[in-house]
Amino acid sequence: MSNSTCVSCKGTGITPPLPTLPPPNTTVLDLLQTNDVPSAAAERLIRDTLTDINGRIEVLDDEISRLEERMRVIQQQKDQLVQLSSGHKAIVHPLRGIPEEVLLHIFRCCDSYARDVMDLTGTPICYDSLQQTRSPWNLGQVCRRWRMVVLSCSSLWSYVGVSMSSCEKLSRLALQLERSGSHPLTVALQAKKNVFTPAEKQLLDILCSHSNRWKTLRIHFHHGIMHNFQVISPMIKGRLPVLCQLSLVLDFQSQNDAPEDAVIDAFEIAPQLCDVVIAKCTNRLARILRLPWHQITRYRGFTNRGSSSHRVVIVNDDCQFLVQMPSVRAIYESRPINRVAAFPQLHLPSVHTFGIAIRSHSRLESINSFFDHLSLPNMCDFRLEVHTETVPECILAFLARSASKLRIFWFKPTLDWPDKDKVHLLKGTPSVQSLWLYCPTAELLGVLADCDSSVLLFPRLQEIGLFNLEKDWEGLITNLIERRRSTANTLRKVWLPCDHPFDSSQLNVWRSGGVVVDTSIISWYIAVTTV
Template sequence: MAQNSLAPAKEDVDDVAKLLLNNNPPTGSQANSILNALPLLSNQLEETERTIHLQDRSMARLKEHRDAITLKISCYQRLLHPIRAIPDDVLRNIFQCYADEIVVETPLAFRDSLDPDHDTVWKLAQVSYLWREVALSSPSIWSDVAIRLPSTLRCGLTFERMRNRLTIHLMRAKTGPLTISLHAECKHRFAIPFIATIASHSERIVDLRLMPKRDNLSFIESMSAMTTGLLPALKRLTINLGTSARQLYPCVTGFSIAPRLCDITVVGDTSNLSFIIELPWDQIVRFRSYFDCAFAVTENPYLFLPEMTNLQELYTRRVVSYDMSDDRNTSIPFTTLHHLRKLCLQTGNGGAPAANALLGRIDLPNIQELELHVLALTDALRGFLSRHSSTIVSFLVKPLGYSMDTCTATIIGCIALLPGLRTFAAHSVSQAVINALSELESNTKMPTLIPDLRYLKLCTGLKLGDGERLVQMVKARSGTLQCIVLHADVVPTLGGAIVDQLRELMAQGLLFEDLRDCLPSSLVGLVDVEAYE
């Protein structure tokens, strides 16, 4: 484009500059020249404006064309993405892995399946048409339903909308088995419609968790009344009794007619458990208590654990003693413990005497797995381990504020009494474990502790310098040790060099927990990730 079509020539600009240097207005020929130049300049301005407008339109079209090309490239790349070549059944398995990963095992914590913005399963159904089709045709990923009813609703959210989402969620699960978790912070009357909706699918419920924060027994009574005789598939039941169990309430009977119920978890006071809730106790195989566990005092019907003749696993968070020195009292019915294979015993603060009294009284002919939250090696514990040394093959220990020397001595004393131990796990006392398994073995007069050890799990408690001792301990058991599980909190303390040595020694048998959250980035991708329980 010619220069004069876009801007005044340089000489024209210079002429104007010269005129501006003169304080007097132009006269004569100068004035005529300016008057003749104005129309020409106006025409040039209009032409320039038109050119700019055309250029702007052209630029807009070019940008639109660029965006269209970019979008087309992105679409082609998505079409060629390997995930589109994954068969539906494989994609369905991937979805199932995601769904299984978010299932909450702890009965005190729940996600919210009724929040599409934060629930993984709902998000999977919103990514694309293909994913939505696969998600909606996979009822198993919708089978775990966690319902959280808050005391205060967010803006725009109503209980009616939440109930509609619950109905949709249950419909997408189709006819498959259901795991229902109800965490209610609202008043009982607001939860009734949700309980009714859940009850309408009661024949498919396999795992039911009732965790109200208020009016505990009202919630449990409502669910019991609406599902009486309608729980043919129920296997696991978790209930939160809170502290209201200390009062006397009518007995809840609806869950007693559940022919497959075998797993009970109680959160709250179990003092009046048998009076409050009627269950098929002779069917129970696993019983877990997350509060005071009042063992049977036969003279007092309000303070006892019911008799469970087929019980195989017993977990108590805290043992409460009711005059355990009285010979008339039995720690727990022997018929309840005859088939017991796993015992988890936690004393709590000041509960050691009760735990020792319990261990001193009971005999468990079939016990195989023992988990103790007490580290004082008393005569009662020593006697219990000695009596059951031929059957115990798994031992987990957790500390309760004892010194490292006490921990080490207790661990040495315990495992020395269990020659057939195969699985050993320690929480927060890993250093004591290494001390126990390495220091004494340096003395040739001492036999190797746990010679048949196959699985070892170490959590927190290690310090710098413990790694070499751990490596030596592993080398001493290279013929039998099959698996070591390290909690991710331990890995930074050990250091990469020690982890590399352990990896070489254990090959595929070195596993990590919580890798994605805690493992150093230098180790990500170099190890097998799997949680061993």
């Protein structure tokens, strides 16, 4: 074999034999067991042995250095090959061949903060779409092809979230609006103060100059609500031809914050407006807010959900705006009911879905008056959340009036209610085919599983949703589902939360038996308020 030297590692390619360990010496072993001074002969022997050992160590150090250098060269070659491989993989990567329409679909999925911006039910809302770290800005920074795709799709630029504190981003706002082309816009506008600087007014001018493209609008003015709307109203009134969804956070700190003659008329002329969400407005809603009420088909009203504020919210609204919506199909009301005066008659024949959360700040007299004067002759979907200590009798009477057409019932009672009161209320809805329960008890699950015809709850039940369940209720729920599958109206569909206690094998057993099992609902609150 040739002894030529390797160019890379400077070696010959021939591995030299490694030195062996010296044989054990009995004299050394004996001395290691004592503290005796070695003899002159023994000392010479030991020193000769040390010299030999140190020589062997030097040989091994040289070999280690040689191998380390060899490893360095090999690692360097590997790194070069990995880099070369990455380049080749990038060339043949399937992403290069993805059609533009598929790429666009992926890009739209990156825009998660823009979805369901109107719902005010925990869905995130972005008030700054001008950040370059967000899509679609960051998507256009990956490569030339992606940039061309992003710039070619106006819908990717159609979500515009603006905080009035972002006035330094005027040019970027103008650029985004230009890139959105003529596509309808979803706009989220926020202002935390009631005095606009010249730069902030310029930002507002730019945004409002495109109001003819606003399709979905959410406005949250934290302070100076009436003043801010007086500023914006002349810019957009009569210039909202495609506005369909409107969400307003009217955060009046007290009833006195809104003067008696206060009027918000910016949205009075909006020929396509049909979906309205109002948050925190507690008084005289119909008189303060001028809307084309006759067009509205969906209304939702909220207070400050989850607020830890000690202030008791007083809602002195007579709810007459409800009867001003002859076309309304779905209503969800979550404001406390504590009006001092009696409610007027509220006859709403067009409503098919009605949801209400009776808050703890509500007055029992107001609740009774509200339900006693409420008439929903065509309601088929009722969503009830109750935080009172006892079951209001007015709700039982209301259910008795509405039971014949009721098909869907969502029920979230307070934990203080005894099971017999819950069962008593549920017995008033025998025509229900789809039942949704939040935080059911073990006793209630047992009652629902009792299929004796003499005590059977919901004889027409075909669908059931169970949420906020205990981890050890697997047997109870299985028993309920199995027994309900054996009734004349067999159970066809079950909704369970994402954290349900079942493994996939049990779900597959039900599915193979013809039961649809849906575990896609992330939040009860989002589901129940999406009327």
